[in-house]
Amino acid sequence: MPYFHVQCCLIILVALLQGALSITYNVTDLVPNTPGGIRFEKEIGVDYCIQEMGTINQFIYKLFDQENNPGDRRPQDFVQLYIDVHADNATAATQGNTINMSSIFIQDYDGDVKWGFTSILYHEMTHVFQWLPTDAPEGLIEGIADYTMLKANYFPPGRAKPGDGDSWDQGYDVTARFLEYCESLLQTFVAQLNKKMKDSYNDSYFVDLLGKPVDTLWKEYKEKYHHDPKDIDFPDVQIAVAQTIWILQGRFSYSGKSLAGDFLMKRANLHKDYKSQMLKDQVVMTSDQNIGEMIMSSNYFVIWLNMKLMLAEDLVHGERL
Structure with a gap:
């Protein structure tokens, strides 16, 4: 032939x-x-x-x-x-x-x-x-297709990691990761969602399957991967940076740098449970517009630790060790 x-x-x-x-x-x-x-x-x-x-x-x-x-x-x-x-x-x-x-x-x-x-x-x-109702968000349609790649272990390098993205229906890899999270809450979620989409689409499908609005699920998803301190290892380099900042600000002498880390953790009440304390203080920090701008332009950990240090009642500016 x-x-x-x-x-x-x-x-x-x-x-x-x-x-x-x-x-x-x-x-x-x-x-x-x-x-x-x-x-x-x-x-x-x-x-x-x-x-x-x-x-x-x-x-x-x-x-x-x-x-x-x-x-x-x-x-x-x-x-x-x-x-x-x-x-x-x-x-x-x-x-x-x-x-x-x-x-x-x-x-x-x-x-x-x-x-x-x-x-x-x-x-x-x-x-x-897949079912393709005309009223479904395009991002969801593409996200389901990328979810197939993800589950088949054909997810290309450099694609979204868990917690990435700006919205649940952003599409492709971002939505695929969100669907992966939803699947962790209900093992047959994607299959059941696709079945519901046979004739039409409605955001209420998320409530039907998971008991929560999709926006709430997205918020919880973001918190799980980006805002839950339990998922974040406090980097030693950030403590070193904070130590240097305080020395330059005159809060510590250079010879006292070795003690600055301990002082920092104790004054910020971080020596035992700094992660949960950081989570509680996020609301305080982000309620201030200037701090919000700082977060956008600087390292979050350094800013937060400085805030804790400044908020400590017994801290006197210029105190030296």
Whole structure:
């Protein structure tokens, strides 16, 4: 059987039985003679793509708790993957059951391109099989797709860490991490959320599943990873910086620097339980606009320790050891 390179098209069909459904995967390289197309065929290959599309399909069914519930699945019997040059320079895009993967992305990918390609394929295949109500936040749709990458251990390096981001529906990696947190509260959260989104979307789904509004969940999520001192190891370097600041301010002599750390911790009541004390004082600190501005421009720990020192009743400015 000849390859259709003359027509710039390579098509291989496969049928994969999944319960009572038969899904056909079609992979077409539209640009086999370009650098990206050549690299695709050399380092990835159509056979690998077809195999992975079936594997990813099954993974998504499992993630959405649809392995034994075909009635909950978004109906699909055919998935088309194109390798092509994208006019808008997008890495990939999916519409309906058609995935377009950029040959430029493949050409320029630095590292294991098969791994990078597979990572993107997990994201795009999710769009084929997840429910897509028109009233759902785009950030949530993209976040669910990135969540699939995360659960499959194909989350690219440099993506959001737990607690990152500005809003729960920021999308992609940020929302994926938030969904990971929600899943820690309810093991089947993402599957149940996707099921609820079959016909429409409403923020109340978070209340239905987790008992709290999504904004409350986001706030608690941020506090867990960014504001809970129990998750933060107090860095020795910050104490050293604070010691130096106080010496320059005349609060300690240089010869007393070795004692400054102990003095600092005791005056700030931090010698035993400084973490919980810091949490209590956040409200006091952030209620002052100037302090808020300082937090934005300086190191939080140094500012907070200085505030504790200044608030200590028995501290006399200029006291020296």
